Amino acid sequence: MRVSYFPGCTLKNKARDLDEYARKSAEVLGITLEEIPDWQCCGGVFTTAKNEVATKLSSVRALKYAAAKEQPLVSVCSACHNVIKQTNHAIKTDADFAKKVNNYMAEETPYAGETQVYHYLEMLRDLVGFDALKEKVVNALSGKKIAAYYGCLLLRPNSVMQMDDPENPQIMENFIKAIGATPVVYAMRNECCGGYISMESPDLASKKSNAVVENAKAAGAEMIITACPLCKYNLIKNGADIPVVYFTQALAEALGVKEDTNE
Amino acid sequence: MNKNFIQEEILRSSGVNPKKCMKCGKCSATCPAYDEMEYHPHQFVSMVESGDIEPLLSSESLYKCLSCFACIDRCPRGVQPAKLVEAVRLAVIRQQDKNHLTANDIPKLLDDETPQQLIVSAFRKYTK
Numbered sequence: 001m002r003v004s005y006f007p008g009c010t011l012k013n014k015a016r017d018l019d020e021y022a023r024k025s026a027e028v029l030g031i032t033l034e035e036i037p038d039w040q041c042c043g044g045v046f047t048t049a050k051n052e053v054a055t056k057l058s059s060v061r062a063l064k065y066a067a068a069k070e071q072p073l074v075s076v077c078s079a080c081h082n083v084i085k086q087t088n089h090a091i092k093t094d095a096d097f098a099k100k101v102n103n104y105m106a107e108e109t110p111y112a113g114e115t116q117v118y119h120y121l122e123m124l125r126d127l128v129g130f131d132a133l134k135e136k137v138v139n140a141l142s143g144k145k146i147a148a149y150y151g152c153l154l155l156r157p158n159s160v161m162q163m164d165d166p167e168n169p170q171i172m173e174n175f176i177k178a179i180g181a182t183p184v185v186y187a188m189r190n191e192c193c194g195g196y197i198s199m200e201s202p203d204l205a206s207k208k209s210n211a212v213v214e215n216a217k218a219a220g221a222e223m224i225i226t227a228c229p230l231c232k233y234n235l236i237k238n239g240a241d242i243p244v245v246y247f248t249q250a251l252a253e254a255l256g257v258k259e260d261t262n263e
Numbered sequence: 264m265n266k267n268f269i270q271e272e273i274l275r276s277s278g279v280n281p282k283k284c285m286k287c288g289k290c291s292a293t294c295p296a297y298d299e300m301e302y303h304p305h306q307f308v309s310m311v312e313s314g315d316i317e318p319l320l321s322s323e324s325l326y327k328c329l330s331c332f333a334c335i336d337r338c339p340r341g342v343q344p345a346k347l348v349e350a351v352r353l354a355v356i357r358q359q360d361k362n363h364l365t366a367n368d369i370p371k372l373l374d375d376e377t378p379q380q381l382i383v384s385a386f387r388k389y390t391k
Contacts, residue, residue: 048346196381196385230378230380
């Protein structure tokens with residue numbers, strides 16, 4: 001199966017591991033991530049204002065590209081996925097916004113939100129299947145206690161993201177089970193790390209990130225996995241003393257396309 | 264700016280109806296930036312509703328919202344307070360010379376590991 005793939009700015013720079021192991025693992029699972037040519041940065045955060053149009057066009061271009069190829073659109077960065085999915089939802093549900101977008105694009109075929117948008121984790125669950133993933137595991141991470149850190153962007157706003165129960169999600173825990181490890185459930189797994197506030201209020205980001213790490217450790221976690229480069233940065237910068245890695249690193253290790261995730 | 268005009272503009276661009284609020288305070292209770300805010304999410308809702316918007320326009324609280332969408336998902340009435348915070352912030356930074364963050368501020372805020380995502384997200388929130 002081939003899917004359209006939107007990597008995003010950070011995956012080409014600081015988060016190369018998130019990108020590289022996503023691609024390698026997908027190949028093992030029979031999916032080719034076809035990178036969208038000339039994709040443009042999603043902007044990192046979705047602007048909720050209905051009259052903000054121009055900054056959402058990069059997402060629309062990616063969505064249109066996937067629509068023309070009749071492929072699902074997959075991204076692996078939590079932020080890219082959130083922005084693209086919210087933009088697609090706005091086009092489907094807000095006729096005025098859709099009209100402005102299509103006026104801007106001035107192309108023959110208007111875009112109406114027809115592309116299916118998947119996060120890589122949803123691709124594993126819904127297109128590959130966690131049972132099928134389990135069968136491909138050659139290096140089960142047996143006994144490893146892994147805490148899934150969802151943060152905000154994968155789950156919220158739930159009315160749009162529709163990934164999982166936003167207060168009691170299972171998708172990452174089921175992923176952890178599929179690669180042979182033991183999921184650690186803890187209260188702060190869907191609370192904010194501070195996000196972009198670390199730019200100008202590092203103290204606030206520190207408080208928020210520490211609360212997440214301490215809570216995961218108290219629940220017995222030996223490692224934290226995330227899909228978000230900014231979550232990873234905030235947790236590590238603020239002194240996480242257990243490894244914080246991308247979920248794709250753990251996936252690649254389990255599938256035998258990577259040696260060790262403790263780095 | 265004219266008071267009624269700005270209230271109307273904020274209501275229109277946010278798509279929020281603050282009259283749905285039942286004053287339970289859950290938005291502020293779940294806000295991760297609560298301690299840093301002068302005006303809290305529930306106050307944004309009530310102040311926009313009453314048209315008392317002037318104090319919000321000059322408050323640092325506009326730049327403390329983390330866009331985590333917790334108040335949006337956890338509001339029992341579907342009021343979506345974060346959309347009001349965003350609309351008020353945009354009403355400010357869309358004016359001339361009102362950017363909260365400029366490109367010149369960036370270099371001193373970086374370290375070796377700063378992800379590109381952090382820079383673009385902060386710009387999207389703080390800059391026109």
